[in-house]
Amino acid sequence: MNKPQTMLDKLWDAHFVAQRLDGRNMIYIDRHVLHELHAPHAFEQLEKAKRGVRRADLTFSMQDHTVATKPGRTQSTNPDGEQFQVAMREGSNRYGIRLFDLHDPEQGISHVVAPELGLVLPGATHAVPDSHACTVGGLGALGIGCGTSELEHILITQTLAMKRPKSMRITLDGTLHPYVSAKDLSLRILSLFGASFGRGYAIEFAGEAVRALSVEARLTLCNLAIEMGSRSGFVAPDEKTFAYLKGRPYAPHGAEWEAALAQWRTLPSDEGANFDKELRVDCSELAPQITWGTDLSQTISVTDAVPALDGDAEAVTKKQRALAYMGLDPGQPILGLKVDRVFIGSCTNARISDLRTAAAMIKGKRVASGVTAMAVPGSTSVKRIAESEGLDQIFKEAGFFWGESGCSMCAGGNGDRGKPQERIVSTTNRNFEGRQGKGVRTHLSGVEVAAASAIAGVIADPRTIG
Amino acid sequence: MQPFTSVTGVAVPLLQDDINTDQIAPVPTQRSLKPDYKDLFFHRARRGADDALDPSHVLNQPQFAAPSIFVTGRNFGCGSSREGAVWTMMAVGVSCIIARSIADLYRENCLQNGVLPIELPDHVADTLEKRIVTANGAEPFTVNLETQLISGPGGPDIAFEISHADRTRLLEGLDDIGMSLKHASEIAVWEERARSASPWLQRALRSPDTEPAK
Numbered sequence A: 001m002n003k004p005q006t007m008l009d010k011l012w013d014a015h016f017v018a019q020r021l022d023g024r025n026m027i028y029i030d031r032h033v034l035h036e037l038h039a040p041h042a043f044e045q046l047e048k049a050k051r052g053v054r055r056a057d058l059t060f061s062m063q064d065h066t067v068a069t070k071p072g073r074t075q076s077t078n079p080d081g082e083q084f085q086v087a088m089r090e091g092s093n094r095y096g097i098r099l100f101d102l103h104d105p106e107q108g109i110s111h112v113v114a115p116e117l118g119l120v121l122p123g124a125t126h127a128v129p130d131s132h133a134c135t136v137g138g139l140g141a142l143g144i145g146c147g148t149s150e151l152e153h154i155l156i157t158q159t160l161a162m163k164r165p166k167s168m169r170i171t172l173d174g175t176l177h178p179y180v181s182a183k184d185l186s187l188r189i190l191s192l193f194g195a196s197f198g199r200g201y202a203i204e205f206a207g208e209a210v211r212a213l214s215v216e217a218r219l220t221l222c223n224l225a226i227e228m229g230s231r232s233g234f235v236a237p238d239e240k241t242f243a244y245l246k247g248r249p250y251a252p253h254g255a256e257w258e259a260a261l262a263q264w265r266t267l268p269s270d271e272g273a274n275f276d277k278e279l280r281v282d283c284s285e286l287a288p289q290i291t292w293g294t295d296l297s298q299t300i301s302v303t304d305a306v307p308a309l310d311g312d313a314e315a316v317t318k319k320q321r322a323l324a325y326m327g328l329d330p331g332q333p334i335l336g337l338k339v340d341r342v343f344i345g346s347c348t349n350a351r352i353s354d355l356r357t358a359a360a361m362i363k364g365k366r367v368a369s370g371v372t373a374m375a376v377p378g379s380t381s382v383k384r385i386a387e388s389e390g391l392d393q394i395f396k397e398a399g400f401f402w403g404e405s406g407c408s409m410c411a412g413g414n415g416d417r418g419k420p421q422e423r424i425v426s427t428t429n430r431n432f433e434g435r436q437g438k439g440v441r442t443h444l445s446g447v448e449v450a451a452a453s454a455i456a457g458v459i460a461d462p463r464t465i466g
Numbered sequence B: 001m002q003p004f005t006s007v008t009g010v011a012v013p014l015l016q017d018d019i020n021t022d023q024i025a026p027v028p029t030q031r032s033l034k035p036d037y038k039d040l041f042f043h044r045a046r047r048g049a050d051d052a053l054d055p056s057h058v059l060n061q062p063q064f065a066a067p068s069i070f071v072t073g074r075n076f077g078c079g080s081s082r083e084g085a086v087w088t089m090m091a092v093g094v095s096c097i098i099a100r101s102i103a104d105l106y107r108e109n110c111l112q113n114g115v116l117p118i119e120l121p122d123h124v125a126d127t128l129e130k131r132i133v134t135a136n137g138a139e140p141f142t143v144n145l146e147t148q149l150i151s152g153p154g155g156p157d158i159a160f161e162i163s164h165a166d167r168t169r170l171l172e173g174l175d176d177i178g179m180s181l182k183h184a185s186e187i188a189v190w191e192e193r194a195r196s197a198s199p200w201l202q203r204a205l206r207s208p209d210t211e212p213a214k
């Protein structure tokens, strides 16, 4: 019998093209999705070098980072974004790449659009010049975030030269309570193991708690793999994955669908496969999580207090710095902190299931006075579905801003930013200093804590909001 | 790419862990396709609340105005994939980064641009950091990739590890794309095989009847 293989082994071996002089493996990239912030530079390099795009037919372009969210937007609504969007359009046209432009009915954040269109498939390699490419691992693909030089390399060769990552499996046991979701799982893992334990590894998320997640929730879980230090994180595909993909525009259909299914069923790690590292977390008593500091390992349960200043000198300095930036005292409870803004959106938590969860919680209620609340769908398709279900009305009646799709306040690249010292509960994926605007204090959480906090006007426990 | 053999110059210590790419090269308030990478260099971190340069910040001290070697803590360069966070280092003259550990994507972006990324185990980093803090920019340090030694005031040479492959790539200034294009025929062979093994991956076609409602 053959040696049992991990899913990573299978994916890697199936995509191995050659070994380079410098020892790196050239890995074939099945789908390459670009965005307007980084692609224009690579297009310019290509033109200078007079090189072409090898597989424009496997390459797709998105406008997401710099687009305005204001209803009725144009490419100049965010003046800084215009040059990027124009350069993206020109470059994509020049090289014959399908562009999901600003007014395309399927425009949106690349990591949201690729799954919903079936651009990403189980067993595929999927590169994006964006660190959250790992998101699509939720469908059983190997998502790989890359830099700008690597993006150019993929355009020319349709491969990426990499060292083979080591394999890690994180098994999540237990059943999640209501109001506890995939985002809480990722945040919990980060608080337990830190913000770089996954360096050099590709993470396979497994276990009962993962199997029970919907496909969209698995995308949320994998979205944070990069925050754990891993370029890729994934979940083995199963019947849920296949049901999700069936009939999606770019998914195989007809006889090819059956052939693909047969192959996808062979992807999961074999019984007895050996991982370079194994971790296990019991999630049965998991409470909703929230970050208190400025990196994602600084996470606590929403019912916990901000940590005291203990540990060695280095740990104390680090905590002090984070607490000062966040305007918090050691040991104070996080519940009840006054909130200025709530943002529901981003490639982490702006899929239709996220918006449905939030809408169900805020229906018939009002955002607390003094709180600016925004809901930004992850794609124009999500927005359309939400509107057909009347979710937009629920958000608007509650006092939320309801906008056009894009990255928005996640990184503020489109001008949606907070003001200095404002406290934001945000469903995004980075709480770094200045990420959402200079001096802005970001608390990351799942949709449940964010929605509850918008209504309460303070950081709130979604389990106690009726 | 420029080959890298050695660098001699000022070593600046920014001794923190988890410095992310948003800190190294923040998204400028005015986004531009051609930002001034020199100006982006730790743009926000170096400034106080009033936006003025904070003279006490190590990167603003005159002896560190033109650093060649950047010394830092754990998990350097985590966060967003932006390569600008390497270009900003190069714009101010840094060609070698010495850290306790470096985030994968950032490390890769360094190699792409001929910047030498060095990771040192804690006990070695402890010694080197002390020597660099003591030198305080007054005397230069040298990092030699051929001999894999770091030398400078305050003690004996310090050896560092780097994989043979990465070392060769930097020493010879191997062009990344050129290296891969040597394998063009293997790429074609792979595609040919994939077209029959998993044709749905070699084609990204829209199924009929799935046009979105306008």
Ligand code: SF4
Binding pocket: A064, A065, A109, A110, A111, A130, A132, A346, A347, A348, A406, A407, A410, A411, A428, A429
């Ligand atoms: S939503 Fe945020 S994290 Fe996701 S792609 Fe956009 S900017 Fe990056």
